[in-house]
Amino acid sequence: MTCGQFDSILADIYGSVPTELSEALHRLVESANAKPRDGSLWDQNDVVCITYADQIRQPGLHPLEAFRRFFLDWELDQKLRCIHLLPFCPYTSDDGFSVVDYLAVDPDSGDWDDIARLGQHFDLMFDLVANHTSVSHRWFQGFLADEEPFRNAYIDQDPTADLSAVVRPRSLPLLTPFETASGTKHVWTTFSADQVDLNYGDPATLLRMIETLVLYAQRGARIIRLDAIAFLWKKVGTSCIHLPQTHAIVRLMRAVLDAAVPGTIVLTETNVPHKENISYFGDGTDEAHMVYQFSLPPLLLDAIHSGDTTVLRDWMKSLRPPTDQTTFFNFTASHDGVGVRPLEGLVPRERLDHLVDVVRRHGGRVNMRSQSDGTESPYELNITYLDAVADRATIEPAEHSRRFLATQAIMLSMQGVPAVYFHSLFGSPNDVAAADESGQNRRINRHKYERDELENALADAAGLQRRVFDGYCRLLELRRQQPAFHPIAGQQVLDLPGDGLLGFVRGASDQRIVVLANLSDSAREVSCDVIPVAADHDLLADQSLAQGDAISLRPFQVRWLVTAS
Incomplete structure (x- = not known):
């Protein structure tokens, strides 16, 4: 990256080149002593586990160390390559997303040495909580005191301005009044009153965040997730989402990482409709390496509960990473709920309403957001994905686990890098x-375990948790052995009937795998005539198939079909 290329992006952000910022970025890159990471960006061994740093506790150990020991004892280093540590910094709310100090590890979770030890066994993924800090962050305290260099680090907005066009992710006030050394200021708070939005119109603030980004990569983050990145730039009279300056900032972050810590993967988190989401690929070389596949979780649930796989099938046909340097980040569940905005334009409103009803019947909750006309609409389903798939009160563990694992087998075999919550x-x-106790719907899917508690749950071989765990581990073991599941290997979606069937072919010349799924509660058959591969062995069932016979699928069965060697 040359000085001119950095400066070109800075001009796109600010209209001119802030000299001090330009010079500081180049000093940052020069001091990084860039050394490319070994190997390619990704391969079929790449599976990410999404977790909190304090997910597992054990007496006498930091939670990060307890997590490392548990995962090694259960040999999960043989099944998962990368650990996504959700924000592990000191924080004041939102389970880590109200950061008090970007450069510290929350002592309740551990320290940097614990993270380094985890990184000896797994690749690591960190979050850059890019849009906002906690009100307790020293930068905001400096802003309140009207002190340099933080006087312009946050956004003091005239409350009489017309902000009706602003896209809101939550039903909370957009501006929050704070008393400062120079009087009352109404500060932009997109997500909550404890999460104050940073002012990227201030070059010094942008520099501080890019310095943090580079430090994370140097601390071992192979992948960096840019949290809530779509909301970064504010301009009165606009939607304040996906603005050109926001895309330019992502380009700058990518460019600096490419120069300072080559091989670091940039992942954007934009829980929005599909077309908006994939815009963060840029031209395929200059913004995100990966984008979240946000439409996948609700589309799989819609297919199961509507009995119609047509929408899922047709959406999959549209998936095209722009270059071989980009791919999708596939998932079905995360620390957040299942976002439903990515269903916009894909399913009719009555299908969404049905999904909301199903989630509530299964014990889940629904978060709402304010719209510009003053009404509210669902934006997130809060429920574990296991309970979203089926109601445990009405179904046996064996059937429940089979239905759930069918969704996971589809996700794991799709083009892209899979992530498992x-x-x-x-x-x-x-x-x-x-x-109920916290008043936060998202806590329904964020249980923290004592090690003994988790191991006791897994001790029941016939119980639902152990059935899911064993079945998932087998899927992971099989997946990483298949070259056809390389993240950028081809994907051809088959024209199967949309009454619960889904099929696609992965791979290239060295191996091709036919993925067939039945997401209905009735048996189905697929004619061999519609399958463009002479597959005769099912990896998942570990059984041979007779050539020329129709392929049978039990309810909620998935087959991975290959040509036996």
Whole structure:
């Protein structure tokens, strides 16, 4: 990256080049002593586990160390390559996303040495909480005191301005009044009153965040997730989402990482409709390496509960990473709920309403957001994915686990890098008590375990949690052995009937795998005539198939079909 290329992006952000920022960025890159990471960006061994740093506790150990020991004892280093540590910094709210100090590890979770030890066994993924800090962050305290260099680090907005066009992710006030050394200021708070939005119109603030980004990569983050990145730039009279300056900042972050810590993967988190989401690929070389596949979780649930796989099938046909340097980040569950904005334009409103009803019947909750006309609409389903798939009160563990694992087998075999949420891997139930006690719907899917508690749950071989865990581990073991599941290997979606069937072919010349799924509660058959590969062995069932016969699928069965060697 040349000086001119940095400066070109800075001009796109600010209209001119802030000299001090330009010079500081180049000093930052020069001092980084860039050394490319070994190997390619990704391969079929790449599976990410999403977890909190304090997910597992054990007496006498930091939670990060307890997590490392548990995962090694259960040989999960043989099944997962990368650990996504959700924000592990000191924080004041939102389970880590109200950061008090970007450069510290929350002592309740551990320290940097604990993270380094975890990184000896797994690749690591960190969050850059890019849009906002906690009100307790020293930068905001400096802003309140009207002190340099933080006087312009946050956004003091005239409350009489017309902000009706602003896209809101939550039903909370957009501006929050604070008393400062120079009087009352109404500060932009997109997500909550404890999460104050940074002012990227201030070059010094942008520099501080890019310095943090580079430090994370140097501390071992192979992947960096840019949290809530779509909301970064504010301009009165606009939607304040996906603005050109925001895309330019992502380009700058990518460019600096490419120069300072080559091989670091940039992942953007934008829980929005699909077309908006994939815009963060840029031209395929200059913004995100990966974008979240946000439409996948609700589309899989819609297919199961509507009995119609047409929408899921047709959406999959549209998926095209722009270059071989980009791919999708596939997932079904995370620390947040299942976002439903990514269904916009894909399913009719009555299908969404049905999904909301299903989640409530299964013990889940629904978060709402304010719209510009003053009404509210669902934006997030709060429930474990296991309980979203089926109602545990009305279904046996064997059937429940089979339905759930069918969704995971599809996700794991799609083009892209798969990510598995901790509670999906271990089959956790809804934590209704945590949601009720905290008043936060998202806590229903964020249970923290004592090691003994988790191991006791896994001790019941016939129980739902152990069935899910064992089945998931087998899927992971098989997946990483298949070259056809390389993140950028081809994907051809088959024209199967949309009454519960889904099929696609992955791979290239060295191996091709036919993925067939039945997401209905009735048996189905697929004619061999519609399958463009002479597959005769099912990896998942570990059985041979007779050539020329129709392929049978039990309810909620997935097959991975290959040509036996």
